[in-house]
Amino acid sequence: MPSYKLTYFSIRGLGEPIRHLFHLAGVSFEDERLAYGGSPWEQVKEKYPMSQLSAAILRYLGRKFGFAGKTPEEEAWVDAVVDLFKDFLSEFKHLIYASLNGKSADEIERVRTEIAIPARNVYFKNLNDLLKRSKSGFLIGDGITFADIVVTNYLETLKTFELYNGSDEPKLVALQKKVYEQPGIKECIATRVLTEF
Amino acid sequence: MPSYKLTYFSIRGLGEPIRHLFHLAGVSFEDERLAYGGSPWEQVKEKYPMSQLSAAILRYLGRKFGFAGKTPEEEAWVDAVVDLFKDFLSEFKHLIYASLNGKSADEIERVRTEIAIPARNVYFKNLNDLLKRSKSGFLIGDGITFADIVVTNYLETLKTFELYNGSDEPKLVALQKKVYEQPGIKECIATRVLTEF
Structure with missing residues (x-):
């Protein structure tokens, strides 16, 4: 081992x-x-x-x-969700850096409005589309995968930056609950x- | 089929x-x-x-x-190279957009110097480190993988934007030659x- x-x-x-x-x-x-x-x-x-x-x-x-999907096709979908997350992160990080690097409130607001929010909207739409089609409540297939773990974990950081508020995203709330209940x-x-x- | x-x-x-x-x-x-x-x-x-x-x-x-690596460990390295490429691309794309969206020559130069070149330097250093350790001349293991294909293909675009010039990067030139010679x-x-x- x-x-x-x-x-x-x-x-x-x-x-x-x-x-x-x-x-x-x-x-x-x-x-x-x-x-x-x-x-x-x-x-x-x-x-x-x-x-x-x-x-x-x-x-x-x-x-x-x-926890990577049960067939080659499920594996590809799991990978695609993580790629989607990384694409989102490559935009969202500009908001993190603007905040950490002490940019002005105006500049932070600009990055939030012009970059972070549009990127989040695309990201959440894609996640919701997957969850609508899901029978298990997980993103891909009938069990938890690392895609579920990455996505739900990062919701905490989106909350820190006020880009996620549970009440607007019931499907994501439900997914996070399922993941957080795993032994x-x-x-x-x-x-x-x-x-x- | x-x-x-x-x-x-x-x-x-x-x-x-x-x-x-x-x-x-x-x-x-x-x-x-x-x-x-x-x-x-x-x-x-x-x-x-x-x-x-x-x-x-x-x-x-x-x-x-x-063409994805021959062991789970090789597969992980192949994936890591593509992640590395995507990280580079998430910076480099700002130069592409600045050019396509008709930004001023000053602004394009700023994006090139402050964003694209530093990102390229990190990217090329990592690729060179892998190629130094390689016995086959390919990035991972003893044969071609999709990591080699992605990396060498994109060199053409870096050339378009004057971020790649074969003579400074002999290991990448050799890799591209190997890939382009594949049946x-x-x-x-x-x-x-x-x-x-």
Whole structure:
């Protein structure tokens, strides 16, 4: 049995779905958390291939643990949802950076209105379309996949930036509830320290 | 045997690697090309799930045809390279848009210097690191994968925008040569009409 070590910042970010996947699969791992925004990552990142955390890790573990879809076609749909998420994130991150880098309130508002909100609307529409067609309540197929984990996890960050408000998105609320009730994930959520993003 | 139809714009963009993959695998497909930038896509896109072309299609076909890596670990590396490409593209596209949308020469130069070039440098460094470790000359493992196809194909577009100049990047030149010499791809390259991007 291999042993796993996840090195990521002490935030949810892109690491939390991987943590949840380990908990869901009941596979133990070393959960190394680096201070966010300080020098630690700068000091260590040269040690890591590509100096970044890739969605490929999530996909690799998702497949390994059996949460990546049950057929090649389901796998492609799961991948497509994560691609959709990444496309959204590549727009949304401009709002995160504008806020973290202390831009003016006007500039933050501009980024929110012109970039983040349109991107969120496309993203949510696509997720709702998938959930409308779903019989299981999960995004793809009849069980939980890493796509569900990524999407529901990131709703917390959208809430921080006031881009998600449960009452307008009943299907996403229901999906998050289903994911958060999964054994393993449930205990993880209950005991975690909730960071801002 | 399933039949395939690829619907994409009449540009290389993200569709060309999929076309190359079909040619490499020797699998016939209907190559539907929509006029780029006009109304056709706007008119038809509602018909397509998620209204976009996803890297998931490439991954799905890559796996199906046997060009996605030979082990789960190789598959993860192939995926990581495509994630790396997508991260690069999410920055580089600002230069494409600035050019297509008729921004001022100053603004285009700013986007090139502040966004596109730094992103390209990170991207090329990571590709070079992989190629340095490679024994086969391909990015991952001992044969061609869809990661090689995506990366080398997109070099053409980087050339259009003067972000790639063969003589500075001998390892990428060699990789492109290897890919373009593959049976199937070779004939496709020889007969295609080269679009700007």
